Amino acid sequence: DAKTTQPTSMDCAEGRAANLPCNHSTISGNEYVYWYRQIHSQGPQYIIHGLKNNETNEMASLIITEDRKSSTLILPHATLRDTAVYYCIVRVGGNFNKFYFGSGTKLNVKP
Amino acid sequence: GAVVSQHPSRVICKSGTSVKIECRSLDFQATTMFWYRQFPKQSLMLMATSNEGSKATYEQGVEKDKFLINHASLTLSTLTVTSAHPEDSSFYICSAREEVTYGYTFGSGTRLTVV
Numbered sequence: 001d002a003k004t005t006q007p008t009s010m011d012c013a014e015g016r017a018a019n020l021p022c023n024h025s026t027i028s029g030n031e032y033v034y035w036y037r038q039i040h041s042q043g044p045q046y047i048i049h050g051l052k053n054n055e056t057n058e059m060a061s062l063i064i065t066e067d068r069k070s071s072t073l074i075l076p077h078a079t080l081r082d083t084a085v086y087y088c089i090v091r092v093g094g095n096f097n098k099f100y101f102g103s104g105t106k107l108n109v110k111p
Numbered sequence: 112g113a114v115v116s117q118h119p120s121r122v123i124c125k126s127g128t129s130v131k132i133e134c135r136s137l138d139f140q141a142t143t144m145f146w147y148r149q150f151p152k153q154s155l156m157l158m159a160t161s162n163e164g165s166k167a168t169y170e171q172g173v174e175k176d177k178f179l180i181n182h183a184s185l186t187l188s189t190l191t192v193t194s195a196h197p198e199d200s201s202f203y204i205c206s207a208r209e210e211v212t213y214g215y216t217f218g219s220g221t222r223l224t225v226v
Binding site for chain 1: 157204
């Protein structure tokens, strides 16, 4: 699976959009981009995933560059409860494929 | 949505004893489950892949005789930490793959403290 690079930490003001970048320059054509987050002392929570097109759900939007070498997770209106470590993972879809977690980005949402 | 239940959430055990952690998929079947370990301020490290009805496969460097995995049914996988030592103290998390959507759902984790 391709390696990802994320900033160690980011700050965001409550109510503002949080934009979390992820570089995955060695991504292969059949690898998806997944985003999970982990709130302190809990298991990771699925946020969103995509292959080529931008995706949006009730939690966030995922913007993938045309060359697929990077992506951005957007939380449109961050709240204090969005404070967490956000992990960007790239992996091949389908059966029996594992998730390997990188170091992630600690997002601090401040009042 | 899919729910994975992990039990216990916290456990304290004496050095040299064994501890069993359960991971259950509550509303879906999971032929494949994964076990992770997370030390403080570190990321999740994949330990092993649990396959229903067959032997688990372990990541490089993980002792299979120390971390016994059993996946006897489509909804239950167990991780037993044998002869636990203080260095095994960690946060253990399981994940199950839902067969229809192929989505991965994580349990809430087990905090193991070996004294």
